[in-house]
Amino acid sequence: FIEEEVTKDEVExxxxxxxxxxxxxxxxxxxxxxxxxxxxxxxxxxxSSKQLIKNHVQLLEMKAVLEKVHLLLDETLSTECEVVQEQYVIAL
Incomplete structure (x- = not known):
């Protein structure tokens, strides 16, 4: 096993x-x-190293999903605010 690791990591x-x-x-x-x-x-x-890499990849994927959800929620909130403002102007 040690020999395989030494060869894999190109240790001289x-x-x-x-x-x-x-x-x-x-x-x-x-x-x-x-x-x-x-x-x-x-x-x-x-x-442990393999598990940490796997966890890191999963966290990056979750971060990307959360950022996308955040953008969608911001767009929805912005659109709803515009609709409310238009309704308020029409009501006046």
């Missing part, structure tokens, strides 16, 4: 020419546990 991983010693076996368990925890956190972050 440098190759080392020098030898890097392997961790001691007693440290491997701790490193593996940390790695699994980080992987779980990354999965959670990705899921």
């Amino acid at each position: 991983i440098k190759d080392y020419d020098e030898h890097i010693p392997a961790p001691q076996p007693k440290n491997m368990t701790e490193l593996e546990a940390n790695f699994e925890k980080l992987e779980e956190e990354l999965l959670s972050i990705n899921s």
Whole structure:
């Protein structure tokens, strides 16, 4: 999974020419546990990010609808005011 994410995000991983010693076996368990925890956190972050993007799109759609309704209501109110004014002038 981590390799897929690194490749997808085009993260550059440098190759080392020098030898890097392997961790001691007693440290491997701790490193593996940390790695699994980080992987779980990354999965959670990705899921949250997707949900936030989805929510953002929905909010933008709602905003557009509300703006359209606002314009329609303003036009209706303006038209009704004109009709009332005309009726008032005719009544005089």
